[in-house]
Amino acid sequence: MGLLGWPLLVAAIVLALGCPLACVVLWGRVRGPAALPARLSLILACQATAILAVGVALNDHYQFFASWSDLAGQDGANAPIEQPGHAGGPPSAPHDFHPAADHTLEATFAGARSGIRSRVWVWLPPQYRREPRRRFPVVELFTGFPGTPTAWFHAMRGPEELTRDVEKGTAQPYILVAPTISVWPGHDTECVDVPRGPKVATWLTQDVRSVITADFRTLPGRDAWGTMGYSTGGYCAAKLPVQYPRLFRAGVSLAGYFTPSTPGLTRLPDENLPVVVRRRRPRVALLLATSRQDPGTTTAIDGMVRAARPPTLVDTYVVPRGGHNTGVWSAMLPRCFQWLTTELSRAH
Known part of the structure; x- marks a missing residue:
């Protein structure tokens, strides 16, 4: 069971x-x-x-814990902090994707650059199998902390909503990629390359990306890559495009925040997103979504809006009611997928 x-x-x-x-x-x-x-x-x-x-x-x-081994802390123990392999080399372990729950594919591999060994889930749209010569844009999905990537395929019902939206013509098909971000048991790394700790940003931006582009028919270039996340994952979804604009075109933050909350990370200047946006003006687009009843999130969004100047584009999507939960965020997905469709490259 x-x-x-x-x-x-x-x-x-x-x-x-x-x-x-x-x-x-x-x-x-x-x-x-x-x-x-x-x-x-x-x-x-x-x-x-x-x-x-x-x-x-x-x-x-x-979905705080996805399995009994996850509850016992055994899954996280398989993500040691290691020395990175040679720059530019292949992943140090095979990344053989196999069928998993919720019509996804799952693989465990070690990142050549980050040294992190963890799990990644991939969902392929129906068009991927029906049109074998077509290439697709990619959306990386991030959860809150604590949480498990499979929440995007279960509680959030991301693939179900995307399939409906594609059928209605309001969104295009994406390859959905849900990497593990909780790679350090008991610690919220907030998708950061932690000083003297795990290089989570490197894992997400380089290792996961290199495996996905090698194993699946993805479109090339940063305009084909987006992010989406909720709560802590919302911070990740905003920070990766802001910090790595050569790799990502757009990001959707659902009830996220924009400065680190973990002690030890709050002092890192490059993790304060309003400051980074104001100084660097990255050429990316962000959709910042929340509910007015979710404390603190609207204030955080206002700070990002004030900081943004072209070519950084910030759109907002604020619903009047709802708390900090997956029911509220999953209801936002139709507009979020529609927004991403206007920002990312078309599958072809």
């Missing part, structure tokens, strides 16, 4: 409902000196199963 999906959720709910019933039935059956500890155990069991059900439901919705 997996950690995500209805089987575990149903089992947890059944336990949470069944335990109080068992408590009522067994309460008076234990007498004597053993009665008190037995009844305390029953009460604790009821509380534990109720907490378990709530925890399973929250994890199923937000």
